[in-house]
Amino acid sequence: MRATDIESDLNDVLVTEEQILAKLDEIAARVAADYEGKDLLLVGVLKGAVMVMADFARALPTLVPMDWMAVSSYGAGTKSSGVVQIRKDLDTDLTGKHVLIVEDIIDSGLTLSWLLDNFASRGAASIEVFALLRKPEAAKVHVECKYVGFDIPTDFVVGYGLDYDERYRNLRDVAVLAPHVYS
Ligand code: IMP
Ligand code: MG
16 A cells, blocks of 8 residues: 555655665665674564564575564554563574664654663673664654664654554555544
């Protein structure tokens, strides 16, 4: 589904699918070079990171394992609660692994900052973050993010894995949700 299919639910289209895929190729090339000869593990944060993980992992020129973590932070609202709960933990032992966390978006940064703390004691050789989107003006805590796709304004966005109340994840583009949808 493209943004043009649900125009009345959306305001601006911030990033198109074409722009996302081009950016993923660019970042995949950087990651491949940075992790050459290293034991890389991609960790995706469900469910928002499903699309970016699928396309990013396939843009890499090497075999790479993927693992998933499910945490809750937003519920059905549009503001981060800061309360993070693990709903599904990793299946992989991180000892000696070079972990790259793949995230859809860094908004307040609270979820990732919590996740980084949680991972710190698991014996990984290194932990870095790749976020497709980042809202710099919404940051409540600083999160070191080595790879960033696009910096966007603080508006609530949907698409490419990002949802509002479990909807719009299968929209191919990233767009600002029209306020009439949630108010
Ligand atoms: P943070 O803890 O505020 O950085 O946000 C963490 C999670 O909230 C992200 O991984 C997303 O799943 C979700 N989120 C943040 N901003 C948005 C948005 O604009 N649209 C949809 N989901 C969002
Ligand atoms: Mg979400």
